Amino acid sequence: MSGTVTPMMAQFLEIKADHPDALLFYRMGDFYELFFDDAVVAAGALDITLTKRGKHLGEDIAMCGVPHHAAEGYFLTLIRKGHRVAVCEQLESPAEAKKRGYKAVVKRGVTRVVTPGTLTEDSLLDARRHNFLAAYANVRGAGALAWVDISTGAFSVLMCDEAKLGPELARLSPKEVLISEASEGDFTTIIADAGAAVTVLGNAAFDSTNGEKRLNSLYSVKSLEGFGTFERAEVAAMAAVVEYLDITQKGKLPLLRPPMREKREAAMQIDASTRKSLELTHGMNGGRAGSLLSVIDKTQTAGGARLLERRLSSPSRDLSEINARQDAVAFCLEKGDVAALLEDKLREVPDLDRALSRLSLERGGPRDMTAIRSAISQARLIADALPMDMPEALAKAAQDLIGQEPLLELLDDALIAEPPLLSRDGGFIATGYDAELDEFRALRDEGRSVIAALQSRYAEQTEISGLKVKHNNVLGYFVEVTATHSAKMLAAPLSETFIHRQTTANQVRFTTVELSELETRILNAGGRCLEIEKRHYSRLSASIIDQAPNLFVLARALSEFDLNAALARLAREEGWTRPSMTSEREFLITGGRHPVVEAALKPSGTQFVANDCNLSEESIWLLTGPNMAGKSTYLRQNALVAVLAQIGAFVPAKSATIGVVSQIFSRVGASDDLSKGQSTFMVEMVETAAILNQADDRALVILDEIGRGTATYDGLSIAWATLEHLHDVNRCRALFATHYHEMTSLSDKLDTVANATVTVKEWDGDVIFLHEVKRGTADRSYGVQVARLAGLPAKVVARAKVVLEALEKGEREGKQKAVIDDLPLFNATPAPAPQKTAPSEVEARLKDILPDDLSPKEALDLIYELRGLVKTSE
Numbered sequence: 090m091s092g093t094v095t096p097m098m099a100q101f102l103e104i105k106a107d108h109p110d111a112l113l114f115y116r117m118g119d120f121y122e123l124f125f126d127d128a129v130v131a132a133g134a135l136d137i138t139l140t141k142r143g144k145h146l147g148e149d150i151a152m153c154g155v156p157h158h159a160a161e162g163y164f165l166t167l168i169r170k171g172h173r174v175a176v177c178e179q180l181e182s183p184a185e186a187k188k189r190g191y192k193a194v195v196k197r198g199v200t201r202v203v204t205p206g207t208l209t210e211d212s213l214l215d216a217r218r219h220n221f222l223a224a225y226a227n228v229r230g231a232g233a234l235a236w237v238d239i240s241t242g243a244f245s246v247l248m249c250d251e252a253k254l255g256p257e258l259a260r261l262s263p264k265e266v267l268i269s270e271a272s273e274g275d276f277t278t279i280i281a282d283a284g285a286a287v288t289v290l291g292n293a294a295f296d297s298t299n300g301e302k303r304l305n306s307l308y309s310v311k312s313l314e315g316f317g318t319f320e321r322a323e324v325a326a327m328a329a330v331v332e333y334l335d336i337t338q339k340g341k342l343p344l345l346r347p348p349m350r351e352k353r354e355a356a357m358q359i360d361a362s363t364r365k366s367l368e369l370t371h372g373m374n375g376g377r378a379g380s381l382l383s384v385i386d387k388t389q390t391a392g393g394a395r396l397l398e399r400r401l402s403s404p405s406r407d408l409s410e411i412n413a414r415q416d417a418v419a420f421c422l423e424k425g426d427v428a429a430l431l432e433d434k435l436r437e438v439p440d441l442d443r444a445l446s447r448l449s450l451e452r453g454g455p456r457d458m459t460a461i462r463s464a465i466s467q468a469r470l471i472a473d474a475l476p477m478d479m480p481e482a483l484a485k486a487a488q489d490l491i492g493q494e495p496l497l498e499l500l501d502d503a504l505i506a507e508p509p510l511l512s513r514d515g516g517f518i519a520t521g522y523d524a525e526l527d528e529f530r531a532l533r534d535e536g537r538s539v540i541a542a543l544q545s546r547y548a549e550q551t552e553i554s555g556l557k558v559k560h561n562n563v564l565g566y567f568v569e570v571t572a573t574h575s576a577k578m579l580a581a582p583l584s585e586t587f588i589h590r591q592t593t594a595n596q597v598r599f600t601t602v603e604l605s606e607l608e609t610r611i612l613n614a615g616g617r618c619l620e621i622e623k624r625h626y627s628r629l630s631a632s633i634i635d636q637a638p639n640l641f642v643l644a645r646a647l648s649e650f651d652l653n654a655a656l657a658r659l660a661r662e663e664g665w666t667r668p669s670m671t672s673e674r675e676f677l678i679t680g681g682r683h684p685v686v687e688a689a690l691k692p693s694g695t696q697f698v699a700n701d702c703n704l705s706e707e708s709i710w711l712l713t714g715p716n717m718a719g720k721s722t723y724l725r726q727n728a729l730v731a732v733l734a735q736i737g738a739f740v741p742a743k744s745a746t747i748g749v750v751s752q753i754f755s756r757v758g759a760s761d762d763l764s765k766g767q768s769t770f771m772v773e774m775v776e777t778a779a780i781l782n783q784a785d786d787r788a789l790v791i792l793d794e795i796g797r798g799t800a801t802y803d804g805l806s807i808a809w810a811t812l813e814h815l816h817d818v819n820r821c822r823a824l825f826a827t828h829y830h831e832m833t834s835l836s837d838k839l840d841t842v843a844n845a846t847v848t849v850k851e852w853d854g855d856v857i858f859l860h861e862v863k864r865g866t867a868d869r870s871y872g873v874q875v876a877r878l879a880g881l882p883a884k885v886v887a888r889a890k891v892v893l894e895a896l897e898k899g900e901r902e903g904k905q906k907a908v909i910d911d912l913p914l915f916n917a918t919p920a921p922a923p924q925k926t927a928p929s930e931v932e933a934r935l936k937d938i939l940p941d942d943l944s945p946k947e948a949l950d951l952i953y954e955l956r957g958l959v960k961t962s963e
């Protein structure tokens with residue numbers, strides 16, 4: 090048999106051939122099975138047992154499987170590990186297949202390809218984050234990036250040249266990026282660096298002419314002009330996204346909203362490394378923890394949380410937009426009762442966007458419909474409770490909250506309060522909605538009580554009290570008695586009513602004409618109920634999808650209210666203030682704080698020390714100060730204040746006046762990028778170069794210890810020249826922290842450079858950090874003292890002090906090298922460990938004395954006594 094291929098295996102191989110790059114989950118009854126190499130890979134990745142099933146061309150076929158009801162979790166694990174999954178379902182029942190012939194194989198086909206960018210299930214998604222699928226297209230040198238969140242339908246596109254691709258991907262953090270075969274080599278690294286999966290599509294998917302046709306038919310328009318004027322590259326990128334959705338969703342396209350054309354000039358520019366170092370939406374470990382987002386997110390709904398993430402990823406630089414957003418937050422803050430009511434109602438709002446998209450992909454259920462119902466009804470309640478005089482942004486959103494009353498009424502009438510998850514088993518349509526359905530339901534349910542009545546009648550008639558009417562899938566309904574009653578049942582007169590069906594070891598089973606008729610009626614009623622409910626489900630689904638564009642707008646309005654109420658709560662709870670925004674180049678912050686560091690200090694009861702910053706007059710501050718004093722914290726807190734101000738939030742400060750910031754650059758801390766073959770110093774220089782080449786006069790630049798990764802004089806020279814360049818060429822606002830005290834003299838030469846320092850106190854040889862930023866320069870670095878606090882062995886600290894003193898003396902006298910040569914050699918023998926000795930006689934005697942009780946005479950006597958003791962021990 091080794092050379093033959095079973096019909097089922099032939100079917101498997103045919104389907105697999107169409108999906109070579111995905112793990113094929115092949116449905117067999119209640120399981121998904123994987124075969125051959127797929128099985129080996131999946132068993133390893135999922136840590137499940139690898140078995141064998143038959144042979145193919147003489148070789149064992151490797152196999153593993155997972156139960157279908159638990160499959161989602163396995164999909165997620167595989168996707169997280171970088172795999173793609175093709176889900177192959179049975180397209181007919183085994184009974185249907187049998188009709189075609191005894192050996193016919195059940196028809197199967199791939200219904201969906203699960204990839205990182207195309208997830209829709211709540212269980213596979215983080216509700217509070219977007220899950221973007223992006224495509225990058227390049228048409229005759231012009232680049233464009235399109236991205237979609239298929240779980241919400243939001244679709245955007247942006248002209249984006251190659252140099253800007255990295256920063257844009259860092260902003261969006263998509264899960265998957267599509268590129269064409271032709272550009273495969275060029276962008277793979279940039280995409281992988283952004284943490285996204287790279288998916289390569291044939292060049293045809295990026296064809297802009299066919300793409301335009303595809304998009305026109307998707308949106309049922311003659312031309313895309315109604316949505317904006319799109320460049321060829323933009324059309325190509327959008328078309329690739331749509332093509333890919335078509336492939337992975339097997340023709341069931343999600344509800345895509347009309348594409349939004351983003352303009353780069355509208356948003357504050359933040360590059361990838363700045364985003365990372367400021368930890369805006371992701372902490373250092375890549376998750377939400379430790380990020381600014383995690384500290385400021387007080388939203389009640391998943392949609393609100395996603396809107397906040399979106400805003401924080403691209404703060405605005407449009408003054409009127411920023412002011413309008415701040416007006417909305419200020420309103421919620423002033424009208425505390427309105428905000429409280431909003432929050433109260435919003436708490437009940439489910440994830441409308443995602444429910445809607447699941448319904449459109451036919452992956453939804455009755456609970457998605459009730460989610461939509463309760464979102465609409467909460468929106469209505471909110472709209473009714475809102476006052477008339479609201480700021481523009483809220484007034485506009487309030488209008489979008491209403492208008493869905495007919496749909497609400499329909500869903501209210503049609504659906505029960507708490508329906509089941511799946512539509513498959515029915516039971517979600519409300520009683521009284523459809524008279525025919527109610528009738529069949531009564532018959533179905535009544536059938537059960539009729540069966541019970543029949544059972545007691547038969548028990549009486551046969552005088553067999555243990556007689557039961559049961560049901561199984563083979564016989565349907567049947568009468569069952571134990572074998573002891575078999576003779577009685579098989580003889581007249583009972584045999585005239587009870588027709589023998591089956592004898593098992595202990596039981597005998599019968600049917601009756603009456604029972605068969607009843608069975609048919611009951612079964613039909615159940616089937617009819619399901620049929621009717623299914624029809625209603627499709628109708629309701631269509632009514633909802635018909636309203637999808639308006640529902641997306643409604644969802645957006647709810648998110649807007651949520652976000653503003655949340656930002657107001659944040660301002661109230663944390664005592665934040667409204668920044669005053671201008672179109673000039675001011676930057677004046679009093680009592681500024683770092684929200685994340687402050688939150689981290691809170692549990693220990695440590696007070697965060699607030700600090701001022703004024704770049705309005707001298708636009709560059711050169712900050713010196715000891716290690717650990719709080720320089721990096723100070724630098725970042727000022728950048729974060731600017732970011733928060735421009736998303737429309739209030740800021741952690743007593744007061745703030747900020748001229749709108751166009752770009753933020755932050756070069757803080759150092760890390761190797763060994764994957765790119767770059768050393769710490771190299772990474773630092775690449776990032777510094779980017780800043781010096783790009784920062785404009787409205788930028789805010791933060792540079793922390795530039796040049797520390799190389800020899801002292803090289804580092805100092807680079808830092809010096811960098812500062813001069815920022816001052817002369819970039820003319821931006823900047824905070825520059827350094828340990829090179831020599832640089833403080835630059836403030837005398839450059840008119841807009843000021844010196845500032847973070848203060849410390851020295852106490853008994855130790856440093857005490859005051860974390861206060863003042864104008865002026867630091868006198869020393871205190872590096873050695875800080876090292877001591879870190880637990881460096883005492884001997885090393887002592888030695889370091891000696892070397893430091895010698896070096897400082899040498900520098901003063903201009904003969905550094907000679908002094909180093911003169912230093913006594915480091916004594917490498919370890920210091921003897923301090924020994925614990927028993928107290929001496931003198932110490933023991935002293936311990937017993939109470940000095941206050943001694944008269945002068947007794948004290949003198951004691952001295953003689955002690956002296957005597959010392960003598961004896963000598």
Ligand SMILES: Nc1ncnc2c1ncn2[C@@H]1O[C@H](COP(=O)(O)OP(=O)(O)OP(=O)(O)O)[C@@H](O)[C@H]1O
Pocket residue numbers: 686690696697698699714715716717718719720721722723860861
């Ligand atoms: N304003 C502040 N108020 C209270 N604590 C602060 C403040 N600023 C910083 N700290 C505390 O001091 C620690 C060190 O701060 P930071 O890393 O900013 O110092 P640094 O001067 O940049 O140090 P280094 O020069 O060694 O990099 C912080 O983790 C925080 O706990």
